[in-house]
Amino acid sequence: MPELPEVQTIVNTLSPLLAKRRIISATLARRDILTPPIADFPGSIVGRRLASITRRGKRIVFTLDNANRFYIHLGMSGRLVLADPIVPPPRHTHFVARFDITNACELRFTDPRRFGGIWWLGDDATQEDGMGPEPLTLRPVQLERLLSRTARPIKSALLDQSLIAGLGNIYVDESLHAAGIHPLIPAHSLNMDQIRRLNRAIKLILRRAIRHRGSTLRDYRDAAGQPGNYQSIHRVYARAALPCLTCGHPIERIVLGGRSTHFCPNCQPSAAS
DNA sequence: GTCCATGTTCTTTA
DNA sequence: CTAAAGAACATGGA
Numbered sequence: 001m002p003e004l005p006e007v008q009t010i011v012n013t014l015s016p017l018l019a020k021r022r023i024i025s026a027t028l029a030r031r032d033i034l035t036p037p038i039a040d041f042p043g044s045i046v047g048r049r050l051a052s053i054t055r056r057g058k059r060i061v062f063t064l065d066n067a068n069r070f071y072i073h074l075g076m077s078g079r080l081v082l083a084d085p086i087v088p089p090p091r092h093t094h095f096v097a098r099f100d101i102t103n104a105c106e107l108r109f110t111d112p113r114r115f116g117g118i119w120w121l122g123d124d125a126t127q128e129d130g131m132g133p134e135p136l137t138l139r140p141v142q143l144e145r146l147l148s149r150t151a152r153p154i155k156s157a158l159l160d161q162s163l164i165a166g167l168g169n170i171y172v173d174e175s176l177h178a179a180g181i182h183p184l185i186p187a188h189s190l191n192m193d194q195i196r197r198l199n200r201a202i203k204l205i206l207r208r209a210i211r212h213r214g215s216t217l218r219d220y221r222d223a224a225g226q227p228g229n230y231q232s233i234h235r236v237y238a239r240a241a242l243p244c245l246t247c248g249h250p251i252e253r254i255v256l257g258g259r260s261t262h263f264c265p266n267c268q269p270s271a272a273s
Numbered sequence: 274g275t276c277c278a279t280g281t282t283c284t285t286t287a
Numbered sequence: 288c289t290a291a292a293g294a295a296c297a298t299g300g301a
Contacts, residue, residue, distance in 0.1 A: 003279055058280080076280055077298070092298085113297045115280055152290070161281085168279055217279060218300075237279095258293070260278085277301085286292070 002074045003058060004135070004166030005206055006214035006228060010080055011055045013223035017082070018107070021099040022049045033094045033109075033117040041120065044068065045097070057131045057165030059119075067123040072109055075116030077219040081108050112219075131165035136206060138164065140192070140199045147187040147195065154190060154198075155183035156257045167202070170215055170237045173262045175202045177236045177246075182270040183254075183261050236262040 002010070026042035028034060034041055049065040059071040060080065072080060072095075082105045083089070089096065095109040095118060109118070121127070133142060146163050147154070157163055158172045167175070176183050179201035181194055190198070214220060214228030217238070221227060231238075235245045240253035240262060249266035 006279070073280085076278065112299070113278090113280095115296070150290090156291085159280090170279055215279070220279065257291075259280095275301100278299095280296105282295085284292100284294075287290085 002078070002214065002220050003168035003171050004055070005171070005209035005212075005230065006220050006222075007055050007058050007060060007074070007166070008210050009214045009228065010223045011053055011060055012210075014060075014080070014082070014107070015053045017101065018050055018099055019052050020049060021101055023047065023097055024100050025096075025098045027096045028118075029094045029096075033111070033114060035117060035119050038120050041070075041118070044120075045070075050099075055166075056129065057134075057161055058168070067125065069121040069123070069125070071119050071121065073116045073119065075111055075113060077113040078109065078111035078116035079219065079221050079225075080223060081110065081221060081225045082106070082223050083108055083225065131161050132163045133165065135164050135166055135202050138199060138202070140196045143199050144192065144195045147190060149188065151186045151188055153184045153256060154181060154187045155259075155261055157187040158202075159257070159259070166206075169259050169261075170217075170234070171202075171205055171209065173237045174209075174235060175205045177263060177268060178205055180267055180269075182265075182268040183256060183263050184270060236264060238262065 023045050026046050028041050031037055051063045051065050054061045059073050061069060061071045063069045084104060085106045089108050090110050092112040093108050093110045097107045147157060150157050155172055158167050179198040181198055209230045212230035213222055215231040216227035217231060236251050239251045241250050244251055244264040244267060247266045249264055251262055252265050254261050
């Protein structure tokens with residue numbers, strides 16, 4: 001599924017095209033992707049202008065001109081694509097919206113597995129969203145604070161959206177490798193030097209991934225329907241048994257918290273360095 | 274048929 | 288109480 005870089009790529013494309021535009025039609029093909037199941041979601045957004053499209057964690061947040069907000073989460077297989085209405089929408093297209101834009105295109109939310117969906121937030125901007133800070137602006141002292149509170153493996157801690165927002169399985173593995181930190185090390189036992197390295201590595205990896213328009217393993221597409229390019233330069237993710245691109249040692253794959261976890265036992269020693 | 278998948282959340286187990 | 292493991296959700300590709 002899309003993680004922060006993929007979601008940011010979509011937002012970067014959609015925002016200049018759709019911000020300040022008016023929604024002229026909306027179709028919710030299946031109600032069960034909407035949380036909470038408000039009575040008339042299309043009726044609540046048609047006729048309004050989009051004030052902004054932004055990213056928060058892995059969420060794509062739409063703010064209307066009347067301060068109502070909703071967000072789309074892409075789950076594992078979700079896509080949010082602008083397409084020519086002449087072209088029939090693919091299977092599993094659950095939501096479509098049109099805007100007062102001159103070039104004929106409509107916004108389509110398509111999600112076969114339906115782990116994603118649309119969440120209606122209403123106009124209360126004060127409510128807590130339950131997510132931790134954004135990794136791209138995180139300071140080492142903040143990261144140290146967050147990690148000091150838990151003995152879980154560092155990989156599990158970084159995947160926890162309530163601790164840090166936006167990281168997923170790919171970029172946690174890539175960041176830990178870039179920082180030279182073993183995924184099983186308890187989060188609270190990282191020393192300050194490791195935390196600074198990790199903080200730097202996360203930002204470096206995320207920025208690089210955004211520059212390459214994200215990673216496409218299978219389902220991810222950007223808002224124009226194009227795959228990302230970053231998957232071709234993953235250094236550990238999905239490279240089990242292949243030589244580490246840094247030292248040549250075979251990449252190891254373990255299962256941690258039910259997720260595939262890839263690391264180089266040589267570059268990422270399990271004992272504190 | 275099997276296993277696996279970019280996520281989240283709930284339940285079970287220890 | 289905490290935390291880790293496991294299962295569930297649903298679809299499709301290899």
